[in-house]
Amino acid sequence: MSETPTPDGSPSTWSEDRLHRWLAEQSWPATLAGSRGHDAAVLETFAGRPVLCTDQCIEGVHFELGAGGRAAGRKAVLRTLSDLAATAAVPFAVTLGVMAPRSIEGVPLEAWLRAAITGAHDAATEHGAELVAGDLAMVEGPIALAVTALGHTSSGTVPVGRDRAQPGQLVLLSGPVGGSLPSDRHLEPLPRIEAGVAIAAAGATAMMDVSDGLAWDLYRLARASGVTVRLETERIQPHPDAEDAAASSGRTPLDHGLHDGEDHELIATIAAEDWAAFRREGAASGWHVIGTVEAMDRSAGHLQLRSPEGHSAWLPGAGRGWDYGGGE
C-alpha cells in the first residue's frame, strides 16, 4: 500500500475494509439479536407499528466539509429522526450509507469518516435509537450520508399524515422558526419527538416537520389535504436567530421565519376541542396556534397569509419557498 499520510499521521485516502475493521472494534450496536458485522442487523422486537423514513445529507448542500465529520454525521441522523418525530414515532434504529471520494486534498479523510460515523451513532443514541447497519462506497463526488430511520408508533394512536388536515381545524407550530442556516443551528436540528408523540396522542390529524421553510411546507400540507390554510402572520414567533439574521439580511425576522429552511419544528392540525383539552392538560410546551384550516378556497390558494395589513395568497416559486429541483 502506498499512502501519503497527512500532517497528523492519518491516511489521506481511506479504505472500506479498514473502516469495517474499525467498526468491528466499537462496542455498538449493543442490542443486536444477530451478530455484529453481519450483512443485516437482527433487532429486538418492539411494540406498535413500524415507521420508516430515509434522508440524504450532502456536502455542499446540507453541510460543509469544514464543519467536521462529527457535525455532518449528527445532522444526517437528527434530520431523519425529525421525520420520525413528524410521524409521532419513537426512534428505534438507524442505518447509514456513506459515499466519499478516495481522497480530498488536505483532509485526513478516514478520520473525518470515522468522526461522521461516530457522530451519527451518538445522535441516534441520544434519541433512544442505535446505529445498526451501514454501507461504505468510494465515489468521486461530494461526501454523502444516507440515513434510514426505523421507529415505531405508540400503540393505539391513529397515524398522522400530511394529507389529513380537515376544514375547521387549527394549525399549530411547535416552536419559533427562522435563521437556522446562518447561525449553524441547522447542524444540530432537535428532533421534536416528545412534541410529536404528545400532539398525536391529543388528536392531531396532519403533521410535518418544517424542513424547507414554514410557508413552503404548510403549502405542501394544504395541497396534500386539498384545503386552504390561513396563516396569521402575527402569531408566528421568529426564532432569536431570525432576529440576528434580519439584522444583516435586509429582510424582516418574520420573513426569515416564514421562508428559511432547515428548521425542523413541527406543524400540526388538530380539532379545536382536542387542542383545548390538550392545553388544559398543560402539556402544550412549545405548541401554539398559527392559523386555521378552511375548505379549499380557489381565490386564496392552498396557503393564505393574513397580516394586519391584508391578505395574500402564497404560491411556491413566487415567494422564498424553494425546491431542490427548481421545478413548478
Next chain:
Amino acid sequence: MSETPTPDGSPSTWSEDRLHRWLAEQSWPATLAGSRGHDAAVLETFAGRPVLCTDQCIEGVHFELGAGGRAAGRKAVLRTLSDLAATAAVPFAVTLGVMAPRSIEGVPLEAWLRAAITGAHDAATEHGAELVAGDLAMVEGPIALAVTALGHTSSGTVPVGRDRAQPGQLVLLSGPVGGSLPSDRHLEPLPRIEAGVAIAAAGATAMMDVSDGLAWDLYRLARASGVTVRLETERIQPHPDAEDAAASSGRTPLDHGLHDGEDHELIATIAAEDWAAFRREGAASGWHVIGTVEAMDRSAGHLQLRSPEGHSAWLPGAGRGWDYGGGE
C-alpha cells in the same frame, strides 16, 4: 422554467417536486397505515424480529447509465434483499434514496429516474416487500441509489451471523458461481430468500451472501468466526457464465467461480447432522457442501484452498479478492 427538452420530449433536467408529484400519482405503496407522501411511512405490524440492512448502488461501479434506469433500480433493491436472504429474513419494506446530477447530456434524466424508482418498486414487490419511502437529492456526481431493506425473521429461528461458524461444521454454497459481471447477470441478482430461510431453519449458524467473490467472502466469514475454512475446489460448481467468461479471459472457470463478485448465492455453515437431516427432507435445492470449518490453523490462514494438486492458503490482496478501498 427554461428547460431544454430531449428528442423524446422528456425534460433534460429533473425536478424533485415534479418527481414527488409523479410518485403521489402511483398506486403504491398499498399497505401503509399512515398516509402516502408523508415524511415517514407507517407500516403494518409483522411477526418475528425486525432485520435491517442498507446498500448503495452507484453509476460506474455497480451499473452503467446505458443499462437504463429500470435495471439500475432493480439491481439496487435486489442486492439489498440478498443481504436479508443472508440473514434468513423475509423482505417487508424498502426505502430508496436517489442522488443524481441536474442533467446528463443526451439522457432524459427525469424519465431515467422514474424508471429507476419503478424498477426498485417492482423488484421489491416481486419478493413480497413494498417501496414505502424515499428521498431525492440533486448532486453533481454519479447517480447513486441507496436502498435500505426492512425484513423480519421467522419467529423461533436463532439468528445467523458471519461470526458463528464453528469448527467441525460443513461449509455450504447455494448454487453455481462466477461470470456474473460479463454476462449482465449482475444486473438481476436473485435474492436467495427461500434458500436462506430453509437452511437457517435447518440449523445453519453462519451465513453470508457472495457479493465480493466466494474466496474473499469465505475469508471474511472465517476471519469473523476466528476459524480456518478448508475449501475443496473440486466441489465448487462454476456457473455456465463462468465457463463463457473463461473462454475469453484466459482464466479457468474455477478461477471465475472463486473470485468473481456480484454473485449473491449464499454461503452457510451447519453441523453435519443438521445437514444430513436437511438433505433427507429433500429440501436442499441448490445447497451443496464445498468445504469444512476447522479450528484456526495459523499455517493455513483463515481460508485454505484444497485441490487434487495441493493446498494453498488464500490471502486477500494476494489473490483476486478485491476491496473497494484498496486496503490491507
